[in-house]
Amino acid sequence: MFTLPPLPYAENALAPVISANTLSFHYGKHHKAYVDNLNNLAKGTEYENAALEKVINETAGKADKAPLFNNAAQIWNHTFYWNCLKGGGGGKPAGRIAQMIESDLGGYDNFRKEFAATTVSQFGSGWGWLVAEGGKLRIVKTGNAEVPFTKGAKPLLTIDVWEHAYYLDYQNRRPDYVNAVIDKLLNWDFAAENLARA
Numbered sequence: 001m002f003t004l005p006p007l008p009y010a011e012n013a014l015a016p017v018i019s020a021n022t023l024s025f026h027y028g029k030h031h032k033a034y035v036d037n038l039n040n041l042a043k044g045t046e047y048e049n050a051a052l053e054k055v056i057n058e059t060a061g062k063a064d065k066a067p068l069f070n071n072a073a074q075i076w077n078h079t080f081y082w083n084c085l086k087g088g089g090g091g092k093p094a095g096r097i098a099q100m101i102e103s104d105l106g107g108y109d110n111f112r113k114e115f116a117a118t119t120v121s122q123f124g125s126g127w128g129w130l131v132a133e134g135g136k137l138r139i140v141k142t143g144n145a146e147v148p149f150t151k152g153a154k155p156l157l158t159i160d161v162w163e164h165a166y167y168l169d170y171q172n173r174r175p176d177y178v179n180a181v182i183d184k185l186l187n188w189d190f191a192a193e194n195l196a197r198a
């Protein structure tokens with residue numbers, strides 16, 4: 001069966017950028033519901049004991065498998081998102097990822113602007129991503145539960161822009177939430193680990 005991975009920090013670890021109240025609902029209710037839903041949907045099917053990534057890759061783009069895909073991908077996306085954040089994060093990265101931001105994205109200031117603009121402009125629910133594809137960094141957005149790796153891009157960082165991610169703290173001010181996450185919470189060590197495996 002699928003399980004809810006533990007949060008990598010306490011529920012108040014990202015405050016005041018993301019409150020403990022938001023994390024309590026977002027992790028404890030929303031993320032948990034995707035796990036419960038997937039367990040119900042997968043029960044008695046070929047996916048009951050499958051790896052999460054296998055469920056996602058084999059159900060992506062298949063209309064008759066959409067509920068399985070949506071819940072499996074949202075479990076993966078949220079687990080990844082928690083690891084993309086840390087208290088006292090954000091700011092400029094160092095090392096290879098910083099060099100690639102220079103060469104592929106026009107430097108940190110341009111990255112920051114483009115990552116915010118792309119993420120904020122996702123219409124409706126979805127995700128903004130920094131990915132590695134073909135040896136280069138790119139910034140992309142996906143709708144609803146869609147995840148870049150089903151189309152060959154390796155996720156390095158993500159920001160959740162479903163309203164449940166920010167509405168309790170920022171109401172309709174999505175740009176304020178996105179900018180605060182970029183400046184104060186991004187976990188560049190996690191991004192560097194993902195790049196090393198890309």
Ligand SMILES: [Fe+2]
Nearest residue numbers: 160162164165
């Ligand atoms: Fe979410």
